[in-house]
Amino acid sequence: MDEKTSLKEFLKSIISLPGISGYETAVSSAIAAKWKPLTDEIIVSPVGNLYGIKKGFLSKNGKPSKRIMMAVHMDGIGMVIERIEKDVLYFAPIGGFDPRILPGQEVIIHSRSGDIQGIIVQLAPHLLSEPFTGKPVPLDQLVIDTGLNAEELKETVQAGDTVSYANLPFEMPSDCIAGHSLDNRASVAAVTQCLTELQRFNHAWDVYAVGTTQEETVFLSRTTVSDVKPDIAIAIDVTFAKGPGVDNYKGKPLESGPSIGFGANIHPVLFNQLKQLCEQLDIPYTLDPLPQMSGTDAHPIQTASGGVATCLLSIPLRYMHTPVEMISIKDVMRVGHLMAEYIARLDENSLDSIKWED
Amino acid sequence: MIKEEKSTIDSLPVLPESSVQLLEELSNAVGVSGNENEIRSIIRREVSSVADNLTTDTIGNLIAVKHAKNDHALRVMVAAHMDEVGFMIVDKESDGIFKFQVVGGIDERALAGKAVQVGKKHAPGVIGACPVHLSTPAEREVILKTENLRIDTGPGSKDIEIGDYATFSTKFKRMGGSFCGKAIDNRIGVATLIELLKNAPDSIELIAAFTVQEEVGLRGAEVAAYNINPDFAFVIDCTPANDQPAWDHSENTLYRTKLGQGPAIYTNDSRTLYDHRLIRYLSDLGDRYGIRYQYRQPASGGTDAGAIHTSRSGIPTISLSVPGRYTHTAASVIRKADWEEHYRLMTVALRHIDADILKENR
Structure with a gap:
């Protein structure tokens, strides 16, 4: 090589x-x-x-x-779990980022019982503090969905667990690399x-x-x-x-x-x-x-x-x-x-x- | 209404593991509305040995027919749309930087910061965003609009043309009892329909319609329904579940469907007031076989049923969907258990379907 x-x-x-x-x-x-x-x-x-x-x-x-x-x-930069609400997780940032890039992002939660996959999502308008029609949903109302149900989630994730981006790097033309x-x-x-x-x-x-x-x-x-x-x-x-x-x-x-x-x-x-x-x-x-x-x-x-x-x-x-x-x-x-x-x-x-x- | 027959849930076919692998392949494949070629080719590979007749019509629907053993059998159409929402490259701005537009309904608040794949060769690209260091808090209160975003395939990238399609490049994954992928809406329906076709009952002529362009106005289904002109139509799709907890802890009454509560029977949506005889038919079967199901809350939205039930003289039509969260984004989520129950209910529905259902007036 x-x-x-x-x-x-x-x-x-x-x-x-x-x-x-x-x-x-x-x-x-x-x-x-x-x-x-x-x-x-x-x-x-x-x-x-x-x-x-x-x-x-x-x-x-x-x-x-x-x-x-x-x-x-x-x-x-990354995130940290703030609290668990039924089957979704609220999180806080570690380092600075623009919340507008977050919805749809794949993440990994580093829990004490191992890594858990998840995605950052924005919930339907009726589930937010206001509908945020035509506006970005603020970071404190975005959540992580792990595909686990409420009981499974309570068993695995705790407040304070850290969260990393999960997307894999990829090579582009002209020797460029993209990733987090x-x-x-x-x-x-x-x-x-x-x-x-x-x-x-x-x-x-x-x-x-x-x-x-x-x-x-x-x-x-x-x-x-x-x-x-x-x-x-x-x-x-x-x-x-x-x-x-x-x-x-x-x-x-x-x-x-x-x-x-x-x-x-x-x-x-x-x-x-x-x-x-x-x-x-x-x-x-x-x-x-x-x-x-x-x-x-x-x-x-x-x-x-x-x-x-x-x-x-x-x-x-x-x-x-x-x-x-x-x-x-x-x-x-x-x-x-x-x-x-x-x-x-x-x-x-x-x-x-x-x-x-x- | 349902003919007596000793059947328990144990005797019903179970979705094989190969279906999950097929769903993975279908979810990762690219088939934006109007460009469903990759999906069609996967389906053709899967069903060519089981279908008695396999054709692609002028708009691109793939129609697979499995004949009944007897003559004069009921002709039952099951439709699943192949297409997904995505993007089209509309202009080249500079070396490797392209303007794009969305195809189908995508919330533009979920575009920035994602990896995408462009064109037939799935060239890697990204939808970037201005660094947080260079924007003001006031600017971050405003949506990043599609017209201000670009797909960046890197300097020196070749073979990307105006008109090329693109999608998010999210790979399918299993998350606990759930599946996550970019195009589960509606590759879940496609994978189900392939399995139904492989296990078609002898008693009916099953016409599997893998339709195009659902996401841009149910256009494939309109053509398919006219050409097929079936006695009954079932539409299988993925329907939004907004069943998460509310920010203020108030009761979430507008959930539409709930994950883990089984497949969702439609009662009405923007385009269709569903045939109550078929609603009853499915719910009776669910009760009889102990198959979990739920009713989708009446609301806007719709499925291919909107085009099918008004075709020709009108076709008795029902929609049965797998509930899914975050459809039309880079990553949607469904529960495997809901899919299994959906497959069971569709299996018994095809087994028992009978012209007598229509004896009762609509």
């Missing part, structure tokens, strides 16, 4: 696993298994952050180590690609591939900085791809390569280095102006534990936070390739270049 096919299969396998915010174990274990042969050490922190550590030759030769961290959040949780498992795949390429390099710095938790809710990535103490951090996430629903500057075309963030959350020198490296290597890229906070792990990491020089690479993705997100594996590979080439160029003195111009 070539690298691209292998990466596609890995990505499809990790978006088929549950991993909603705060409940990342299933997906985290699969990522750990993939990273294990590509790294020297795997560690899981008490709050679930995953570290794959690949030593560089500086620390291997007993010199002071330099550390670069690639942070990708592993968690995705591509935000941010596509970036997990990009880091995996970077680790794969780094096997071919004798790099100086220690590389920390970090799978962070709870990005969609409370940003637990801030705790990874205390564990890793990185000199440089790259956050990798998805950004809006141009297409139906997105036609302004925020949208980057699918297949247009890494989108390189700049703005207050981003160290300008790192931004420039990544941009110049793209030019040098002839990797297509777009610029991602971030006038406000980036809404990614770059935001908490930059200010954690005394501050970290941080940058952000993003993969264009259509229909973010829906179960039919779409990315191009070409963009995933380009982001991985760019990071590997960047890391390969880091040496003992690289940190000297990261300073303010004034």
Whole structure:
């Protein structure tokens, strides 16, 4: 299997696993298994952050180590059962989504007695607080139907059980993949690609591939900085791809390569280095102006534990936070390739270049 | 009215497991109104060895006939529509992005965020939505209308033409004692009719009409009824059950039908005041054999019966449907037990049907 096919299969396998915010174990274990042969050490922190550590030759030769961290959040959005009413379940969101995409969605309820299949549905007008004629039914009145009757349901499901999307990923033309949780498992795949390429390099710095938790809710990535103490951090996430629903500057075309963030959350020198490296290597890229906070792990990491020089690479993705997100594996590979080439160029003195111009 | 015969529910044929597999295949197949080819071809494969006569008429109905042993037997039509609601590609906007319209009645509030399959080759596509990060709360109070949604088959996708049909790509699955799928309305009727044909009684000429275009105005049934001109007609379909609990815990009195209460006998709907002799016939049989049944609450909606009972000089017609939740969405739900009871009641109904039923005036 070539690298691209292998990466596609890995990505499809990790978006088929549950991993909603705060409940990342299933997906985290699969990522750990993939990273294990590509790294020297795997560690899981008490709050679930995953570290794959690949030593560089500086620390291997007993010199002071330099550390670069690639942070990708592993968690995705989902739901949690709020209450049982006869044979239907009411639920609450974990993370942010538009309730208008929910009716008709296939889901899995992770109950204590095993996974239960279900679908999210809107009930007939006479069963709602008002008919909602010509209006979306609000999230708190949508329900999950499991096909179980009231008695069976009471036996199996409890309030607090989590709910994931159930739809399977599928491949589309031009190396695109569609499915749920591509935000941010596509970036997990990009880091995996970077680790794969780094096997071919004798790099100086220690590389920390970090799978962070709870990005969609409370940003637990801030705790990874205390564990890793990185000199440089790259956050990798998805950004809006141009297409139906997105036609302004925020949208980057699918297949247009890494989108390189700049703005207050981003160290300008790192931004420039990544941009110049793209030019040098002839990797297509777009610029991602971030006038406000980036809404990614770059935001908490930059200010954690005394501050970290941080940058952000993003993969264009259509229909973010829906179960039919779409990315191009070409963009995933380009982001991985760019990071590997960047890391390969880091040496003992690289940190000297990261300073303010004034 | 019913001729005495020692029969218990145990002696009735039971739906074989192969019927469930067939329902799965039928539910996953694509047959949007006007484009029922895939369904017709599955049915033809299933019934060609049992039917004495198998034809497709000009509008696309597949008519399978099983002759009686004796001459002058009653000619009984059983109709099940093959088509399902879906979409048609109406315009190409850009590379892999298409405008579409719905075929049949679909609540557009349940379109966004779904996977679809497009064209003869079932090319994968999605109906996306604007990311929640880029919409305002006020915008999210407004319905995502079909005209503002697109089917996205990915950059570089080929072989998709204006006029291609599409459906949700939901796969059939078993959920406890229930089945879930995109087109259970009315592949459940199709699967039942295939099984009835395979086990047809010798006493009647059974004319199985697998009809087209029910979802766009009962148009296949109109043509089929005229051509068949039967003595009786039964219509088997899937009917909405709105039997869930109400938000405010008030009693749900407008449930239409209830899951788990057996097949639903129609009394009246938008198009048909059902023949009370046939209503009585089915309910008597249910009582006699201990087969659970329910009456569908009189309400709007309808079945192929609307076109059949007014054909020619008028045809005594009844509808018996399997209750189903969330029909005309990406995923509908039925209870297996209701289907089994439906099959039993239809089986005895065909076994016992008799011209004497019509001796009583309508």
